[in-house]
Amino acid sequence: GHGRVAVELDSSAGVAVMKMENLPVNSLSLDFLTEFLISLEKLENDRGCRGVILTSGAPKIFSAGLDIMEMYRKSTEHYAEFWKTVQEMWLRLYQSNMVTIAAINGSSPAGGCLMAMCCDYRIMAENPKYSIGLNETQLGIVAPFWFKDTMVNTIGNRATERSLELGLLYSPPEAHKIGLVDQLVPEEKIQSTAAAVMSQWLAIPDHARQITKSMMRKPTVDRLLAHRESDIQNFVSFITKDAIQKSLHMYMEMLKQRRG
Numbered sequence: 001g002h003g004r005v006a007v008e009l010d011s012s013a014g015v016a017v018m019k020m021e022n023l024p025v026n027s028l029s030l031d032f033l034t035e036f037l038i039s040l041e042k043l044e045n046d047r048g049c050r051g052v053i054l055t056s057g058a059p060k061i062f063s064a065g066l067d068i069m070e071m072y073r074k075s076t077e078h079y080a081e082f083w084k085t086v087q088e089m090w091l092r093l094y095q096s097n098m099v100t101i102a103a104i105n106g107s108s109p110a111g112g113c114l115m116a117m118c119c120d121y122r123i124m125a126e127n128p129k130y131s132i133g134l135n136e137t138q139l140g141i142v143a144p145f146w147f148k149d150t151m152v153n154t155i156g157n158r159a160t161e162r163s164l165e166l167g168l169l170y171s172p173p174e175a176h177k178i179g180l181v182d183q184l185v186p187e188e189k190i191q192s193t194a195a196a197v198m199s200q201w202l203a204i205p206d207h208a209r210q211i212t213k214s215m216m217r218k219p220t221v222d223r224l225l226a227h228r229e230s231d232i233q234n235f236v237s238f239i240t241k242d243a244i245q246k247s248l249h250m251y252m253e254m255l256k257q258r259r260g
């Protein structure tokens with residue numbers, strides 16, 4: 001399929017808006033991640049684009065995180081391919097040369113929170129119905145070390161330890177308080193605020209900012225690059241365990257029942 005990532009480039013500002021439109025909840029399926037990577041790569045190679053605002057076209061949801069169906073009753077080959085693509089998304093987004101701003105206009109659990117944390121700056125709509133966090137342990141699964149590293153780099157060690165062990169999903173004010181998001185705004189102001197923040201960041205010379213970003217993030221990236229293959233093997237052997245498949249099944253049933 002096509003058109004699950006809508007890209008609008010404002011050439012005069014040098015800023016693109018990347019709107020995720022994998023309805024209903026922007027779950028990160030293999031197909032969606034592949035399309036996302038192609039769109040990001042195009043912008044990365046476009047000299048006319050210096051900044052990206054990442055946001056959602058799905059009502060009330062930024063992204064529901066990794067597509068659970070990609071982790072359930074599939075072949076080991078499929079799991080390996082899926083995980084490699086998740087790694088690739090993180091590597092590309094976390095190391096982007098562009099200024100990346102997340103305009104979090106909905107809930108953002110797990111992989112959705114990871115995507116937001118990859119950005120240089122996070123603005124969240126102050127809607128009490130939205131939440132954000134790495135809730136993996138609530139599904140009976142464990143966030144990989146590079147999810148953990150990304151969170152440590154964002155909110156520090158202690159807040160990460162507590163967040164990860166309890167699988168906490170934070171309301172916007174809580175997320176702001178611990179620094180998981182940088183700014184809260186009324187929902188209708190989120191795009192204009194993102195554009196205003198973007199112009200502040202773009203006032204800094206690209207070269208100096210890019211080298212600084214790389215200096216901050218490279219050690220974290222290098223850790224995954226050094227263990228990329230074993231991280232894939234870990235994921236495959238973890239996700240194929242009966243107990244884990246059972247946990248995912250129960251979690252999906254819980255989601256269904258919650259809906260009534």
Ligand code: CO8
Pocket residue numbers: 024025027060061063064065066067068069107109110111112135136139141142143144235238239255256259
């Ligand atoms: N993957 C696949 N399908 C999903 C997902 C998902 N992550 N989330 C929701 N859906 C589906 C629902 O099952 C439902 O499908 P259907 O209509 O066919 O029954 C549809 O999307 C709509 O969902 P809801 O009715 O629940 O919509 P709501 O608006 O009420 O709620 C939420 C939206 C808040 C996103 C809610 O669906 C939710 O909480 N989803 C689960 C989010 C979550 O926990 N994601 C974690 C995924 S794991 C991850 O990202 C990192 C894993 C790291 C792996 C490490 C292993 C080693």
